[in-house]
Amino acid sequence: MHHRFGLLGPVLVRLDDGRYARLSGRQRAVLATLLLNANTVVSRDRLEAAVWDDPPISAVANLQTYIAQLRRIGPVAPRLVTMGSGYVLQVARDEVDLFAFRDELELARLEGDPAARAGRLRHAIGLWRGRAAEDAPLSAVMGARLAELDEQLAEARCDWAAAELTMGRHAEVIGELRAFVAEHPLWERAWEQLILALSQAGRRAEALSAYRQARAALVADLGIEPGPALRELQYDILSGELPSPWRPVCQLPADIADFVGREGELARVSALCSPDAHAPPVVVIAGPPGVGKSTLAVHAAHLARAAFPDGQLYLRLGGPSPRGPAALLAELLRALNAHVIPDSAEERAALYRSLVADRSMLIVLEDAAGEHQVTPLLPGTSRCAVLVTSRGPLTALPGASVVQLAAPPLDEARTLLERVAGAARVRADPGAAASILRACGRLPLAVRIAGARLAARPAWPLRDLADRLASVGKLDELALGGHDVRANFAISYEALPAAARRAFRLLGLAGLGSIAEWAVAALVDDPRREAEQSMETLTLAGLVTAGEADQNGQSRYRMHDLLAAYARERAHAEEDPVRQGEALARFTAECLRRLREAAEDYPPPMIPSAPRPAVEKTAGDGHDWLHAERETLITAVTLAEPRTAAELAYLLSPFLVVTGFADEATAMLEGVARRAPDRRTAMVTRLLLADIALEHRRMRVARPWLEELAGHFAAEGDRHANLYVSTGLGICHLLEGEPERARPLLDRAIAGFEALGDRGGLVNALITAVHVRIVAGEHDEAIALCHRGLRLTDERRYGDYAVRFHRSLGISLYEMGRTEEAIGHYEESIGLSRELGWGPGEPITLRRLGEAYGRLGRFEEAAAVLARCLDLFARAGDAYGEALTAYTLGELSLGQSRPDEALSFFTRCRDLTDEPGLRARAGDRIDELSTMR
Template structure:
């Protein structure tokens, strides 16, 4: 149809929609609403302008000329008459003419007693209306009467159509009639039709209520009583007149009633998801399209249960019936759309002999059958969009709910509801409703173990609950133990089988996706990025990506997460991982499994070499490497953060594969990142795995160097120092001078932390001599750190400053080294009384730390910066810097760093003479340091804590605290300062 005016104005030419200006649309709309009738020039002008300009006549002529040009090639002809203009076009090219013709056919058929033909014709007529006439054209007020006339024709046609359907015995008109009476509450004919429809639906009391409502409206609005038709119908209803139930015509449609499976009596939770589903299902789409809701998720997550539950809630909204159709696979594979259409048409009352042969003809018949019905269609376990599209109705009165493991992303116009696992509370409630709340409540730990073994998957929980319900005397703890050891073997009961459910989905996958699924489960990485899948498969990134996409589309893999490096991450549900590993053990040979895991270990090693090349060196001699390959853009700290669990796991995997050298190198490079970010438990885990597997003493001792760095990072300097002393002896024994140098420099760090400065300086100088002989520049950068800080602790600030400047001159472009040296130089300036100069160096160091992403280094610089700003009286800036430092230390698990930043903040509050706040901060810092914290820092915190006590008037407490500080300081300028505080207090 080329032209439409019963709704938005539409004009289609040979090349598609014709675009017209606002005035051209107004002229065309006016002519189309008076087809084949001469419209005077004056009426055209009034239709276009409420206040026409002087040039209106000329303008109308111009618009008509432009329309003739724009509509060239269409069936419309504009005719000029002496008094105006007319448009000529065939009846089938204008919706208004087609509407009038369909109404005429309907009335002729009705007069001839052909009610079914009349119903079809009326339906075609009403379906042509898409809104108010020319609703998007700006027309003058003169057109209001014509618009009202056309709308009255629609109301009359709809009323006659309802009469015909009532005559045919249709009793599914209630919802439609309620809409009609709401739109036209003073039309008595519509109220009569509603009363009759209610009565024939078995709702006699509601029919009487409708009469009372109509009577109240008429009295309130018009001050009149209902007319004869309503009054007589009311009397007949009261009398129970059997004639009202007579249905003279054969029904045009035998509705499917309700084909839904039974609702689940123990349905729990899903309130938010249910609300989304119901809201979407009750929405009527614009432009006549039906609501479509796709509920997706992994196998067993409860898609069908939720959808059937919602469908039962929606029954009243779709009174013409509710259809349920399973789309899943049969023995021959996914069910064909043509077969599904045949089943669907039969359920809608179509005689099997009348169902067409071809798919498109069946789809067309379905749309015709549903055109004026309100039917809810549930399509369960859809495989893909091609299976669903032919089953969709064409009008907005129907609704389609689809369950699928895929989101069906290219199904047009659908609302998508991805279904996640339920929360622990809902999962617990489901299990208790099936197995018994009192029984499970008596063993809460076992209950939680069962839920975790089920991975919170509703299907698995339902099976577990049923197993317990069958055997009411079975101890819950015993079942929980069996689940932990034999999960999929235990999760089967009656017709429910978790392994079988997974198996159906697995069998439907193409072989590349099945292989990817098996190897991802075998690797047991928790979550993976595409590069991990490519390594396991031994394929290109594109091939791996295609396999991952297939698994996601099949609902076997989740992909809703983007990691810190910007990579999509893919996760297997825990039970799916168990199933995938089963399939790998059954289908892949030991050689194939070992090769896949080995490829992944080697790829982890290749990538971590590049990712850690700019990080601070670990506390062990470096591996001599060629220049590492560059990582893809966006890698670095973010990539290491995203892949930490994968990389830690790869160390254990390498050990299990017997790749001990690779495991040691992986753990070495990884410790650079783990120490930087404070993941010390991971350092311990990986190094202990290497030590246990090491085949030679050198490998074991170097792994122990990295392991001894953990207590050093935690501030346990005594424990760490003893460990490094033993390691130094071990390296001396086997002749490993490089390892001995690192044992010395790390022992120097421990002596420094413990306040043993002379011993620290001696170890540092010996280590520096060894490292210079060995040519280890990275080790030298680390080793020179300690003489600088030791000189500062000994009050030799000028010497520390000189060393910093000398090292900076030789640091070149190494930003990490420059950042550390600038922080040390700033500290030397601060201790020399040059706080403003210190701030300048700190800010430069902080910028470097932020650029290269070293959060721990940034925390240390912020602590020092806050200290210097506080000394300058810039208190707000100081507090901001120290709060930032505390957050960074807290995030990285650096308890010592957080304690020192809190101490510095307490100092700032003392400078502000806010002693009470300082007291709380300093007490917290001292508690955080603990009894094993560095003695020098414990003494410093106690010194300031005493000042805070004195500031709030607690003299005795202040003196006691200072005496403890003096004991820890023993001697030196800081001890003298505490002695002076005590003397002043006395």
């Protein structure tokens, strides 16, 4: 024995001089237990149960003695470690004969050459010196573990015989197999191999005699008849049809010459297909039609051939028009050279399992319709693996691992287009290529068809195809020869029940990239449970994907862009226009109902509006729901009739603005303004757009709008709307450095809003008036206005104004020299910002807090706060805020006599902003520091 430790026979420890350590019986039992659980902590209780059936009172003390004695043995001492209340024997795999045996078996399974496989198996079998741990007095508890090792040896001996028989070396294995069946008379696999070897050696009478011996043993000991494989073998011998040596079969289609990418998916499929110790691995590649499931499965199967030397079976299951299990099993049995095909599906399944039981085979099942179709085709032993493709995930298939396939990333899709159409041609017009890939949704089938159409017309510019694919009828362009994206989708669609087909059509009509069940229920006008059942059916058909939960805990479904285009076609073809309108009206009405509830915690839009009615909250956290449904609600605005669209947009825009989606809010409102039902709605929408522009300091946009709106609302006698215009113009004057022009406008707005009871307009005008007072140095008045405003912000929806009032209080107190008080209000402002979780309030106030820390000489705290502030502004893409913070850091560096550091911050400030005042201040500091150097 060349290994340091031996378990495959008597328990041995080889010393450095080549001799073996002398061990007592109990020492061997303890060492065997530790080796069987090598590199794992074994508790004292487990050791005790392994060494004694009926532990003595002194068991713990005895174990400690045995451990101490083992530690006196040179090779054991450094490896036997105490951990907690147990012990671990730390060994390398090449030090233990058991590990070497298992490693050799694994390498043998990967060998494609039968001779090499037989050689490795012979070497593995040669590591055994007897029965596992045969001289260790272990308890009955360990009997199962040791029996498992003996069974692994028996399996290895049968595997060796199978490899030898594959090469036609029947004479060489007959003696070994006779000895094996004498030891294991109930192993049908060994009897089958012996009978096969005898028949192939021309010893027909001995083969039939061996069958009778096998039958007698099974009937006498188990009371059962031989299995179908043995019975079929006897029939073949009696009929004179002597079975020939097994030759590996490969039914796989040709590998894909232009296969692209999918490295991650290939690696996962390969890992999951590795033979398991207990059950055949089953891997399901699932995904929508045309996503490349078959391509991936065939490529993965070719890569895995060496790991399955007995062959690869390939079977098409028929997809949405499934073939029955009896016909499928008959096809598999013919591929396995079965001479007799039983009548019933059950008997065929039993024979199939028997024929593949002792072989290492990969079974590829293409386009499964459901679990019921796949289950009868699963082998019964772990040496085989099954690779299934299905449009649905087959989640009810026992023991299956699912690899969900989505459209590949852009670079892989582009590479596929290059390989089909020609790399130089695609790279010559990257813009058109990108448009083609976008129109194809990166779906491999569509990309391949587009590439093939280009390849068929070498002079055709890519831009022409890109323009065609950008049209409404792009599915017409994605067909060539026998490949057709629409036809591929239609197979799945037409197999659906009526309710699921209708849900699919209406999903396409709505055009939502991601949808929750409540929205499906509204579209189809069904109770939530029925809608959920339709979505489950669509998921199983591969027409939508599920498995995604949003931050509100809702299940969401997605549909590929090309599938959505097909669904939209079906909706226009099969749904009456009136019913289409009714479905969209139900959906947008439900969006409005839910939005009224969810938007209750957000600021009111800065436009004249009727007071919001009290809403009973039922949907939980409006913040999470709004984030989850943001895209759905924006889409609903485009689908709703004009008045509903306006109300949806007005309610949604404050949430979008305070959570960083101002550009989406602007685009949405511009669309509402274009199709407004009347001029007033258009002008009120323009007013809200002006407010958003002001929020982002875009005065060049906001001022002309506000001036136009002032004239319009004055002419219409709309005093309420003009109060909002006055506030907006006041903000313009303030931002342009003319606070005195802002003062009368804001004072008038404050009085007007207060008289009308418009709290939203009032707090907005108040906070702007506070800024006017701060700029004018009227800090006592600013403080009084802040306290007045805070009394109005007791609801969460006005929380952002509370953040601003506390920050403004801090600014005035700071300017009055009351820095400690200012810090208290800054901290209150920051706390409120974090509690709200929206708006840019936190970084704006952090800059002020850092400034205050610097004044008090708390430079480390100031630097940390400002660094955090700088990061927040940078991540938000707020260049002005980043520039202001850089300026404050420059001032902090000057306060610490670090002119070079200060110069870098002032330079960064100047480079970041176009705002004239801040650029001038930074420029002055740069000039001063440059003069000093």
